[in-house]
Amino acid sequence: MVGSTVWSQNSIPYRPPLKSYPDTIPLSPINLIKGEANLKRIGLTLVKVCPVSKIKQGELLAFQVQGVDIVLTLLGGRIVAFQRWCTHEEGDLSMGMLEGGVIECPEHGAKFDLSLNGRNVLGPDEEEAGSVPDIRVFKTEVKDGNVYVEL
Numbered sequence: 001m002v003g004s005t006v007w008s009q010n011s012i013p014y015r016p017p018l019k020s021y022p023d024t025i026p027l028s029p030i031n032l033i034k035g036e037a038n039l040k041r042i043g044l045t046l047v048k049v050c051p052v053s054k055i056k057q058g059e060l061l062a063f064q065v066q067g068v069d070i071v072l073t074l075l076g077g078r079i080v081a082f083q084r085w086c087t088h089e090e091g092d093l094s095m096g097m098l099e100g101g102v103i104e105c106p107e108h109g110a111k112f113d114l115s116l117n118g119r120n121v122l123g124p125d126e127e128e129a130g131s132v133p134d135i136r137v138f139k140t141e142v143k144d145g146n147v148y149v150e151l
């Protein structure tokens with residue numbers, strides 16, 4: 001039939017394209033101003049979270065910033081921030097297992113790859129990848145010895 005879409009059981013579910021942000025905004029004063037202007041334009045703000053010295057390699061630290069629950073960690077020298085609550089049944093990802101940049105939920109074992117922008121790479125109870133929504137990964141920046149997260 002013309003114009004209709006047929007889905008089979010083997011159809012690949014639609015996944016929206018990943019947002020791509022530059023890894024860091026260069027910290028020269030003019031770029032900082034430009035970066036902040038761009039964030040305002042798209043409705044995002046940089047929010048200070050904590051001193052950078054608090055974040056240790058592989059450790060998971062939970063914070064609430066402006067009402068948003070996030071987890072911070074240091075991965076290969078890069079600070080990564082992601083949403084605290086699992087997209088399955090809100091397991092606490094700050095209590096999860098982090099291995100090779102993949103966070104595993106302590107409740108039913110769903111896995112999310114932080115290097116792939118929080119993509120679900122294993123579902124709960126070993127269901128297929130993509131069976132629950134991806135988690136949100138936030139852009140981070142270090143300024144004046146403090147960690148900022150883009151919300």
Ligand code: FES
Nearest residue numbers: 086089091105108
């Ligand atoms: S709550 Fe995270 S896998 Fe179920």
